[in-house]
Amino acid sequence: MGLTVIFGALGVVNFAHGALYAVGAYAGFVTYEYTDSFVAAMAAGAIFVLIVGIVIERGLIRLYYQRPPEDQILVTFGIGIVLVEGLRAIFGGLNRNLPAPSWAASIVNLHVTLYPIYRIDVLVIVAVVLALLYVVLYRTRLGLIVRAGIEDQLMVNILGINVTRTFLTVFGLGAMAAGFAGVINAPIVTVSPDMGADVLVQSFVVIVIGGVGSFWGAVVGGLIAGEILSLAAMIDPAYSDVMLFAAMAVVLILRPQGLFGVQGRQ
């Protein structure tokens, strides 16, 4: 669940992210088969999807910045279909398993419950990535341009900054995050071409709850969503997913712009 926070904080979730996430998982899976190194798999997943992302941005998305948002949704959705079906064609539709790295394959006794160490490692990794992201977005010139570009592309352009390149950076970063997330999540879930759908939906829910384009909104949204999932699962597992959406509905009724969202921003 923490992974969705990264998407939210970047504020660039698109409908192809689920597919990019799956591509990352497969890239990691293949690398692991050849190298037996989980670290290499993580790097390969992130870098491979970064490259895929750059190709997609240069080849297609670039043409869409001047078109209505609906067209951007449609094209990213279509790219997602092509990527997922591409994976299915190459690897088949069967589930694959990427084992957790040996240094994290044990189980820790938290007294309350037994917990695989790997899941704790994922938490740490997510926290580190988020911290990095925060530094980049809020403490660097690039981050300032990215945030400004999300707010008002035209104005940033007028100020003499190459927004096109900035958007490439943002899209690339988003893709890389998706690929990386695919690898580190692979040992927890099974690797299949359709593995991205759930993550995509959960990212949307986190963004809606937290508020669009808000770093802290994404973090809090992610935490709330995670809490709801695990609490509801404890009470009645049948309702855990449904409760997540119910929470989203409540937020929409009480605060349509999301908990940390700015009013008026669509």
Place this chain on the structure above:
Amino acid sequence: MSAAPSRIGARGVAWWPVLGMAAFLAAFPYVIPYLGGSLDTANRILDWGLFGLGFDLLFGFTGLLSFGQAAFFGVGGFVASYLLVAPVTGNALLALLVGTVLAAAVGVFVGYLSLRRAGIYFAMLTLAFGEMFYFLDISPLAQWTGGENGLAGVPAPQFGFGFGATSPFGVYWFIAILFFFGFWFALRLIRSPFGAVLRAIRDNGERAAAVGHDVPKYKLTVFVIAAAYGGLAGGLLGLLQGYMPPDAFYLETSGQLVVQTIIGGAGTLVGPLVGAAVWLDLYTVLQNIAGIGALWKMILGVIFVLLVTTFRRGLCGVVVLLWWRATTSSPPAGSEAEAPPPSDLIPPPAEPVIRVSRPITGSVVLATRNLSKRYGGLAAVDDVSFELREGEVRAVIGPNGAGKSTFFNMLASVIPPSAGTIEFKGANITDLGTIRVCQLGIAKSFQINQIFRSLTVRENLRVPAIARTYGKFHPSMLKTVGHDAAVNVRIDEAAAAVQLTDRLDTPAAALAYGEKRRLEVGLALATEPQVLLLDEPTAGMSPAERADTVRLLKRIGAGMTIVIVEHDMDVVFGLADRITVLFNGRKIAEGTPEAIQANPDVRAAYLGSQAAHEPA
């Protein structure tokens, strides 16, 4: 936008789409074997086409891209199937009806929540709510829906008269008749006043609200209609295959609908049917080719991406364009390539064209009391009181940053004031919002053109005319809007007033700049306002266009109450009866043009760099 809507003029109802569809449905089962499909394929194509009719109304005509239509498909399907399997009823029609109604009810719920956001977030929300229904289906409701197994044993429908499962064709005719009525209704709907408003919302929702339409209510209504179509199609799926699969709730179902509609052509009504045929036929045909069978969906995905990128109107759009190329030398209406030479010379004015709704009595129509707007510590408008009398033309001027636009937007209820009140004929209208304020009779024309670009001039003016004729919401879906005399009179009057009568059937996007500017004023005028708010009506115009516009506004201004914000002092002094001067958010002077010209404070405000009678 494409074939169907471009046929809708004032000329009358074209019957050929209905007859053509009937002929197609009659021939389809005999043609399908030659396309590599079976009668069952034909049934499925029609079912998806029916599902797509609703989605096309939602996306193609209203611009609302939903990724959650599976929820309604599933609800309609499982409700109808459950009723027949349980069995609660043996009547398949009744089961379908209940399923459709419940799907529509779910549409009210999902629409109410999702429509709180627009654009990509609307798409995200519909997708998320669609998934919610999938989880509801497989888990908490599993004892009724069969969970991941779905509901098997849905009895084949029997209706007598050869309809239903008595013969292989019986099922087809049943679905075909339902599809035909679905198509007929959708066609009527897009030709109705309701449909005209939907297309206006697609083009520019903000403007549709500004001329007095209750846009959220229109959106919710069409969302529910689309949900009902989905519910009906879902119910038919269960009847058709005797089994209701949980796949109906999958995200892929919503995705398939979107892809089919785009491939076929959104905004055409037949597009979803064509898309469904392509999808199901490709699937059937490619399955039989070794080595490609597994790739069929990827091929579809590639086609989809290419169509979205290069030809957003889909296959039907391609056909229409090719047909136009073959039969005429000029591209179809709606294409922006067409740019006829503008006629900037305005013909001599005819007799007064705008009806004066009330005689000029000189009473106060619009007033503000201690109106303020603060942004943090900055007072953009500070304690401004102002009274506008009936029949008066009032200019609001001031140097840049004086608060003119803020003040103006508060008058039109675009932004809420921080303090103070606005009164219209003595009634407090401070927090009413643009839609109701416009319905009361205050219309605004915008500084930057906010016209409906893909509609013709006539269709543009029809949008405010409908708002004035029918009020902020009117669900008349079976009336033909082109035949509505009251609306047509209003269109003609407004067109004459802004001298666009001979451009009525030109797409707005193809107008010259000055003409677009006049259409912008015409949109406000066609709401027949009692107070007309003009925000820099001559912005961006050449001197010649500007002089023409002043003449035009003078004519309109005779007998109307107008507030005008303008930078060009020639325009201001040529038009205004009285002038209000704002400076640093405060009112510093008010009076006749002569008094303002002589006022030392006003000169000081403009800082002597320019005399007040020169352009600021």
